[in-house]
Amino acid sequence: MSKHGMNRPGEPETRDQLDREAVTWLVRLTSGETTEEEEAEARAWRARSPAHEQAFQDAERLWRGMEPLRGRVHALKDKERVLWPRRTAFRWGAAAAMLALVMLAVLDRTATFTVWLADHRTGTGQQQTLHLADGTVAHLNTDTALSVHYDAGVRRVALLAGEADFVVAKDPSRPFLVDAGGGTIEAVGTDFVVRRNGRRVTVTMLEGTTRVSYTDTSPQGEAAVPLHAAQRVAYSPDSGLGSVEPVDLRLEAAWRRGKLIFEAAPLSTVLDEINRYRPGRVWVLRHDLTTLPVSGVFDLDRLDEALMAIQRTLRLKAVSLGGRWVFLL
Template identity: 40%
Template structure:
């Protein structure tokens, strides 16, 4: 943990971390894998503390003063986060993908028909142009599509079991767990989901929909310019909860950032930040909101009151 911006965590923060850690059944193996990381950081004291507090090793726990335990929650959470984040290379996706981005990377891919794909952070696509069809499979993440017209070959993006077919020029598709969000920035698209009763919906410019196991949501108006801001390297938030803002910034961060405490996560935030420097964005939020952070290098950041 760096001295810069470090603060004392409350009991509630520590309890929340403990609950989060208990929900992950892999912390024993995670600790074994992270041994080398702590060794590189001269972390013998941290490893010992983790064994003592969480019983990860077979050694008998040793009593430690309460003060020394204050920062162990973030330390263990950080360790587990490193393991989760570090399944890193995602080889199953890499083997299927024709184009892929790393965390924090954006990439523009020109297609053979003149269409263009902009891949957002940690995203992947497979390209299937054959016969009378143009199909892009969004394997993970988010992409913006600018479509060259071709009446004889529809342009379709398949993602999460559904599909989006261009009836115009430009739209964005984002996969989030078992749901997929589609935002139209120019003209229209047709969104199809195989489960009844919806079947398909036409979504006009300036509106968005989401589909998944519960079907296709009705299209609704959105700030499409703000949603598409990432294509220009910017994230725009208007009256959003701090927890959501930091979660979005975390998509561009090769590490782990989290807001502790439900009240703090619910605090409303507006602003614009660069996708290239999420840590500076968090620094700005911290100064503006008058909150504190606990850090194990800039890769592992916990914001709290």
Template identity: 30%
Template sequence: MNEETNKQYEQVCEAALNWVACLRSDAVSEGDRQAFSLWLGEHNSHRRAMDEAQALWDDLAVVRHIPVNIDKAANRSRWLATAMVAAACLVLAVFLWPQLPSDPVSTQYRSAMGERRTVDLPDGSVVHLNTNSTISVTYTDDQRHVDLERGEVWFQVSPNKQRPFHVDAGEARITAVGTAFNIYLDDNSTDVTVTEGVVEVSDIGQTGRRLHAAELLLENQRLITGIDGWELSSSDDVSKQMAWQRGELVAEEMPLPALIEQLERYQQTRIIIADPNVAALTVSGVLQLDQPEASLSAIAVSLDLQITPLSDTSVLLLKAEQ
């Protein structure tokens, strides 16, 4: 177990011992029990630490209640052996237990809809989460592993050749030692853009429809993976893909349905296009993601459309009445 993970787990174990003492005291309240239930459900490591804390507490109880007045030699030998075993267990628990390896502890980070969040990881790497995104981070002695569960994230990875940095997103694994890259995961594809250094993208799943098993991406290169294959492209400037960090969406002849799909990532309102003529329109410009409603209004004005409310959570985009 590395030093960072060991320290985190020691803190969890200390909290577990405090909960054992609290729950076994005469002064425990119903509020204490409710707070304990919430703590126990926060993470799997809390349950494991609680099991070990209860076992340690029981070992202490055995030593404390060893009889001291035993008349028969046989009984005295039996209790002496029990005491020695209990004492040995106690020594192992107190002095060796924090050093024993355990399952790596994962930490989850997420952003709400419409929120952009920056997280400093324990190894010195920095993560920027776009709207409605979730990652799970697990560190071991020989690697740093991230699962991108949903959304879009930009990573600035702290160099460490002895501990590669892996990100699993959909059916793709992105590996870097020290670099910066952006990943956008949707239902059908994984979009990887390298802004600094080099990353390797490899295939996690097994399928005959994919044309690539691995691809090395350089700075300013972009790779979109999907079930029908991988699409690699290069650009002298990837700032358009990174515009979300500035709270902007840069559109260059973007089909209106694709733009609407992006705006819906930042708000609860569903935007419906029923007219094929409206769906065929394209948009160019810079939109403000922090103000999706105002951006939609600006689109409607520029394309001569009208916004018709259908419910509290949906609107219809139509051609404006002449």
């Protein structure tokens, strides 16, 4: 990962992620305090793909539409340079945070109608355990939507959003199928986790064996791989079905124990995970901070304490709006 970049060039990014990154870049670039290196990084980010450039142009259009508000904020910035020269950077960070919050509120996407019609849903920070009719247990993680469709020949569920751990009851006469993002995970009796992150789906095997299949628009059509314990695989329309890779189950399944565990993970990755469970949102407005390594074991029910610990350890400044919206500088 580059010094100031947000996601690795090879990592899949959802439109929501691109929108948020574009806003963060734009607010930083218009602050008047960017370096030549940061400007070069911004140009490189825009050039990664047509989707990156489109997200930036969309943010620019929204930015232009906020001209009256921007004028008042810049006037405040100039005034504070005279009245509080030693505190200008921090106060401008607060003003930029307010602008970013307005823009991101406009860009934010609500759940689709299909998700709202799901049989079972959890909200942000909520978890739920379902005991299905055949004895299978589904543990729903934060912000998850699941529908169940059982019949005499097959046990089928659809993961519409979020993440779920399926502990499947054995029944060789009726396979257990999970549909998620254009792919299907098939099992008889096993324990595995399926997570949807935008258009990207990740399957992590905790115990037993499954078969993961995915059909895309490539000439190869459907692809399928077996998945064994302590392995994972991901698929998406952008990358197709990926390669199977080993995984540390202690980290991957920590949420089932009410924990988040990180070992030298980039700050941006850590905040993405915290944002899944915490009401509101945490952003980083300085791009040079996104790659700072974070290690720790954090309780899901004490995430504000986790943020304070990260802030102290990395010596960051924070701007909090209403307690829920936090901007790190």
